[in-house]
Every structure is written in C-alpha cells, then in structure tokens.
Amino acid sequence: MSCTLKDANFDVSILFDSLWDSIIKAWLGSSSRNNVNAEDTVEVFKREMGQIVNMVPYRDFLKLRNDPKDPAKAIKMRHKGNDMFHPHVKRYIQAIKFYNESITYATRGSEERALAYANRSIICLELQRYEDCLANIRLARASNYPERLAAKLEKRELDAKQALAAKNSNNDAAKHTKRERKRLELSYPAHKNMPQVANCLELQKNEKFGRHVVTNRLLKVGDVVMIDKPFVTLLADKYRYVRCAYCYHETLFTLIPCEGCTVAMYCSDECLSKAHQQYHRYECGIIRELWKISGDIPVIALRSVAVAIATFDHDLLALEKHLADLDESSVNLFAMDWKSATTKDTFSAVHVLSTNQQLQRRREQAYLVFFAALLHKLVLERTELGSICGTNLTKKRLLLDLFVRYMQIMQCNNQWLTFLDHVPENMISDNEGYAKGCFPLISMLNHSCASNVKRITLRDGRCAVLVTRPIAAGSQLFDNYEIHHLKHERDERQNALQKKYHFRCDCEACLFDYPEVEDLLEDTVPTTRLLYYNDVLKHLGSHDPEKVKQFMVTYQVRLTEMADNYPDIETCSCQVELERCFQIIYGYVSKLNLRCQQ
Numbered sequence: 001m002s003c004t005l006k007d008a009n010f011d012v013s014i015l016f017d018s019l020w021d022s023i024i025k026a027w028l029g030s031s032s033r034n035n036v037n038a039e040d041t042v043e044v045f046k047r048e049m050g051q052i053v054n055m056v057p058y059r060d061f062l063k064l065r066n067d068p069k070d071p072a073k074a075i076k077m078r079h080k081g082n083d084m085f086h087p088h089v090k091r092y093i094q095a096i097k098f099y100n101e102s103i104t105y106a107t108r109g110s111e112e113r114a115l116a117y118a119n120r121s122i123i124c125l126e127l128q129r130y131e132d133c134l135a136n137i138r139l140a141r142a143s144n145y146p147e148r149l150a151a152k153l154e155k156r157e158l159d160a161k162q163a164l165a166a167k168n169s170n171n172d173a174a175k176h177t178k179r180e181r182k183r184l185e186l187s188y189p190a191h192k193n194m195p196q197v198a199n200c201l202e203l204q205k206n207e208k209f210g211r212h213v214v215t216n217r218l219l220k221v222g223d224v225v226m227i228d229k230p231f232v233t234l235l236a237d238k239y240r241y242v243r244c245a246y247c248y249h250e251t252l253f254t255l256i257p258c259e260g261c262t263v264a265m266y267c268s269d270e271c272l273s274k275a276h277q278q279y280h281r282y283e284c285g286i287i288r289e290l291w292k293i294s295g296d297i298p299v300i301a302l303r304s305v306a307v308a309i310a311t312f313d314h315d316l317l318a319l320e321k322h323l324a325d326l327d328e329s330s331v332n333l334f335a336m337d338w339k340s341a342t343t344k345d346t347f348s349a350v351h352v353l354s355t356n357q358q359l360q361r362r363r364e365q366a367y368l369v370f371f372a373a374l375l376h377k378l379v380l381e382r383t384e385l386g387s388i389c390g391t392n393l394t395k396k397r398l399l400l401d402l403f404v405r406y407m408q409i410m411q412c413n414n415q416w417l418t419f420l421d422h423v424p425e426n427m428i429s430d431n432e433g434y435a436k437g438c439f440p441l442i443s444m445l446n447h448s449c450a451s452n453v454k455r456i457t458l459r460d461g462r463c464a465v466l467v468t469r470p471i472a473a474g475s476q477l478f479d480n481y482e483i484h485h486l487k488h489e490r491d492e493r494q495n496a497l498q499k500k501y502h503f504r505c506d507c508e509a510c511l512f513d514y515p516e517v518e519d520l521l522e523d524t525v526p527t528t529r530l531l532y533y534n535d536v537l538k539h540l541g542s543h544d545p546e547k548v549k550q551f552m553v554t555y556q557v558r559l560t561e562m563a564d565n566y567p568d569i570e571t572c573s574c575q576v577e578l579e580r581c582f583q584i585i586y587g588y589v590s591k592l593n594l595r596c597q598q
C-alpha cells in the first residue's frame with residue numbers, strides 16, 4: 001500500500017485527516033462494518049490501528065526528533081537572553097526564560113550551563129533577589145564555572161551578600177508582623193466519608209444529565225461546598241521555563257533542569273526526583289515532541305497512565321489484575337470512603353469517569369485510537385516502558401487500552417488550575433491557567449452557560465467549589481466548562497459543547513439567549529451603584545486580601561438580594577468580582593507581569 005499525504009505541518013490531527021479518506025476509513029470500515037455498538041468498533045480500531053501506524057512514515061511527516069542536550073542551542077539561547085537583558089531592552093523575565101532554555105539544552109557540568117546560571121544571577125541581583133542570586137552563583141560553581149571568570153562571580157557574590165544583610169536588618173520588624181493566611185474550610189459539615197464535600201450534596205443520576213450533583217438544602221452565595229485534590233496534573237507548556245514541573249511554584253529564577261529532556265525544570269532536587277518516580281520517567285524521552293505534535297490531551301493522558309503505573313509500584317501486571325477485578329458499575333464516587341482511600345482507590349474513581357465513547361462518531365473514535373497507537377509506539381521505543389514491556393503482549397495491550405481510555409477521559413474531565421496575573425499599573429488582573437488537572441469529585445459537576453458555582457484554584461493546588469448564585473434545595477449545581485454566556489454567543493457555545501462534550505446544552509442561558517458582556521455594557525446607563533462598583537474595582541486592584549474581604553461580603557449580600565435580576569449588568573459584574581475576591585484571598589497572585597513580558 002502506498003500513502004500520499006498533504007502537508008502534515010507537525011500536527012497529528014492533520015496527519016490523521018490526510019490518512020482518513022485515503023486509507024483509514026476503508027481499512028477500518030471493512031473490519032468493523034458489522035458492529036452495532038461503539039465498544040466493539042473501538043476494539044476493532046485498537047486491533048488494526050497499530051498496523052496502520054506501522055505503515056505510515058509518521059516520523060518524517062511529523063518531523064519527530066529525539067530530544068538530546070545540544071551545547072550549540074544552549075549558547076544560542078543564552079545569547080538571546082543577553083539580548084533581552086541589554087540596558088536598552090531590560091526585558092528581564094524574557095531573559096530569564098531564555099537562560100532557562102539554555103540551561104535545559106546544556107549538558108551536566110558544562111561551561112554553557114555554568115554561564116547561563118551566572119547570567120541568571122546578574123538579573124537576580126538587578127531585581128534585588130539576593131538569595132536567588134546567591135543560589136545561582138552556587139549552581140554556576142557546581143557546574144564548573146570557568147576559572148578565568150571566577151573573580152566576576154566573587155564580586156557579585158559579595159555584593160549580593162552585603163545587600164541581603166542590609167535588607168534583612170531592615171525587614172526584621174516586618175517579619176514579626178506578617179499575618180498568617182486563613183485556610184479555606186467547607187461552609188457546612190463534611191460528609192462522614194468525604195472530608196472534601198459538604199454533607200448537603202448528593203450524587204444523582206438520570207438519563208439526561210448522567211451523574212450530577214444536587215443540594216438538599218438552600219445554598220447561599222459565598223458558600224464553599226467542595227475542596228477537591230487532583231489525581232493528575234500537567235504544567236501548561238507555556239510555563240515550562242517559568243514554573244517547577246512538579247510543585248508548579250513560580251520559581252523561574254532558580255529552576256534546575258531534568259538531565260534527560262529539554263522540557264522539564266524543577267525548583268529542587270526533591271521535586272525532580274519525585275516527578276521522575278511518579279511519572280516523568282515514562283514521558284521524558286518523548287515529552288518535547290509530544291507537545292510539538294499535539295494539544296494537551298495526549299500529554300495529560302500519558303501523564304495519567306504514568307501515574308497509574310507508579311500507583312501500582314511500576315508493576316504493569318498488578319495494574320492489569322486490578323482492572324480485571326474492578327467492577328466499574330459498583331464504583332460510586334460519593335459512596336467511597338475517601339478518608340481511608342488509597343491512591344489505588346482514587347485511580348479506580350478516575351477510571352470510571354465519563355468517556356463519552358458511546359456518543360462519539362466513528363471518525364472521532366478512530367482519531368483517538370490512532371493517536372493512542374502512535375503514543376504507544378513512541379513510548380515503547382523511547383521510554384523505560386519499552387524494556388518494562390519487553391515482548392510481553394499482555395503488558396503492551398494494557399498500555400494501548402489505557403492510552404485510549406485516558407485520551408477519552410481527559411477530553412471531558414480536565415480542568416484548568418488558575419492564578420491571577422496581576423498588572424499593578426492598570427490594576428487589571430487576568431485569570432490565567434497554569435496547569436491542567438483531573439479532580440475526580442469535581443468531575444461529577446455538569447455544565448451550564450450561566451453556572452451557579454465557580455471552581456477556584458487554591459495556592460496548594462486543590463480546587464474549591466464556590467457558590468456564586470443562590471441554589472434552592474433539590475436543585476443541581478452547575479459548573480461552567482470555560483464556555484460562559486458572558487464570553488461566547490449561543491451558537492458558538494452549543495457547537496463547542498456538542499463537539500467536545502457531546503451534549504446539547506439547554507441551560508437557562510441557552511433557552512433565554514442570555515447576552516454577552518459587550519451587549520450588557522452597551523445597554524447600561526451608569527447608575528450611582530455602578531459607579532460605586534467601579535470604585536470598588538480600584539480597591540480590588542490593590543490585591544490586598546484584608547481590603548478585599550470587606551468587599552466580598554458586600555458582593556455576597558448584593559448577589560443574594562438581586563438573584564432574580566440575573567443576567568443584568570449589576571448581578572453579572574458582582575458575580576465576576578466575587579470570584580476575583582476569592583481568588584485574591586485564597587488563590588495565587590503572580591506579580592511577574594507575564595502578559596506584558598511575552
């Protein structure tokens with residue numbers, strides 16, 4: 001069989017599109033034509049797709065390369081960093097990102113790496129980050145910083161130490177007055193077996209909504225009713241040189257590299273070693289290429305499978321036995337005892353999240369299996385999983401099954417972890433996603449374009465569910481899957497929800513065609529009250545949690561009083577600002593000004 005392809009442009013979906021009409025449709029059609037249900041069809045696809053992938057010169061089309069350390073690139077990136085550092089440019093964050101990239105390309109103990117650390121130390125000194133400056137000097141020395149330049153480093157070290165001593169003596173008084181930040185708690189007693197869920201929430205199931213969450217008491221605006229931990233998370237690729245790839249802390253000034261790839265950087269040896277143990281060993285060889293050829297779903301699917309394997313002490317046959325013994329229909333996320341749940345139990349809960357397999361069209365099913373088969377091949381060729389599987393067909397088959405399943409699960413159960421990107425000059429802060437994650441209990445929430453709850457990412461990476469509109473006893477809690485009526489018009493929302501989540505949305509916003517924010521603003525006459533809110537926004541711009549707390553109460557009261565006015569401008573803007581208050585108090589606010597530094 002010969003195959004001709006259109007321009008593949010690195011992306012697997014484009015490669016798949018080129019192959020669908022010419023090869024895949026006919027090939028799979030003949031072997032799956034008699035199947036009536038999706039499960040059988042997907043099984044046939046899984047059996048056949050490996051052969052199709054083997055026949056396709058995917059490596060050339062996708063321009064796949066290994067990801068070796070590369071001293072020439074390390075030098076190039078350092079020079080780019082120097083250009084950003086130049087006194088006429090002074091784009092320090094951008095410079096740090098280039099130095100970090102340089103560090104990932106440089107080999108261990110090389111002069112290239114030492115020089116990039118040393119250059120980072122100059123920026124740290126400039127930004128008065130003296131401890132970070134000293135940390136970089138230590139890293140540069142440990143990486144064989146050249147003797148011929150040693151005097152420069154010594155001078156910088158002395159300057160940083162002196163400045164640090166002066167800063168510390170000035171800060172002594174302030175240290176003692178630093179206030180403890182309050183830990184967020186549920187607003188009601190927790191379920192007996194679920195410390196992360198308020199005991200007024202119940203899980204129900206019906207044909208229209210599948211599993212969904214209902215309250216058995218009136219919920220007030222501002223109530224916190226769930227605080228869930230993720231089973232798996234993945235750093236957004238744009239933050240690869242800004243945040244630690246394990247704990248996600250914004251430690252760009254002192255990141256250290258993975259020695260195996262040019263993507264993962266960590267804030268400490270401890271995070272590096274935990275990430276390697278828990279997942280990175282199974283993705284290190286392919287993660288750079290995977291990001292190049294796909295969006296985040298295949299990457300988080302691979303991460304989930306890696307976490308699952310680690311959960312079973314890297315014993316694939318134990319994982320296979322666990323799944324063979326698992327009665328999926330008996331797993332009820334609200335009936336589990338989460339107090340005594342092991343990570344294996346959490347894995348079982350994630351494993352039964354919705355896949356939408358029955359609702360997918362053949363082409364979509366084929367695409368997911370095609371990608372999973374490609375992932376399977378790459379992982380066996382380029383990661384430790386190749387030697388772990390060896391020639392054992394059971395293990396290889398299990399891996400393919402898991403890749404298909406977790407591509408499906410992650411497609412409809414991933415959520416952003418967010419922070420506030422704060423630009424002090426104009427007081428605007430934007431909600432930015434820094435990672436994707438899968439939270440098993442929060443995944444039980446269905447969508448509405450005019451949601452009544454909001455997910456807030458806490459500083460420790462957990463996610464709280466905040467009530468933003470009153471919810472009557474017996475009513476459903478509705479999350480928003482990042483497709484809100486304030487931001488998108490009805491047709492666009494419905495198409496996106498159908499395509500990604502396979503349901504037709506008939507929420508109140510879709511039924512009554514609620515307006516987008518621009519339309520609301522257009523029709524607005526500035527009343528005294530609206531002017532008052534504008535004033536409040538200036539205070540929120542300070543991001544001072546103490547000030548913000550006062551306004552949060554005002555918003556809660558107003559949102560309760562005005563609930564029936566929704567979606568007028570006052571109610572909608574109070575809701576958005578209440579969410580922002582919570583983020584300021586309990587979430588992470590970045591002062592790096594990253595948007596202005598792109």
Ligand SMILES: C[S@@+](CC[C@H](N)C(=O)[O-])C[C@H]1O[C@@H](n2cnc3c(N)ncnc32)[C@H](O)[C@@H]1O
Nearest residue numbers: 208209210211354412443444445446447501503
């Ligand atoms: C994160 S899950 C929510 C829990 C899901 N209902 C279940 O049974 O596991 C997302 C999936 O739920 C379904 N869903 C979410 N919101 C819905 C809605 N408003 N109406 C109907 N189905 C919805 C869709 O199938 C979607 O892909």
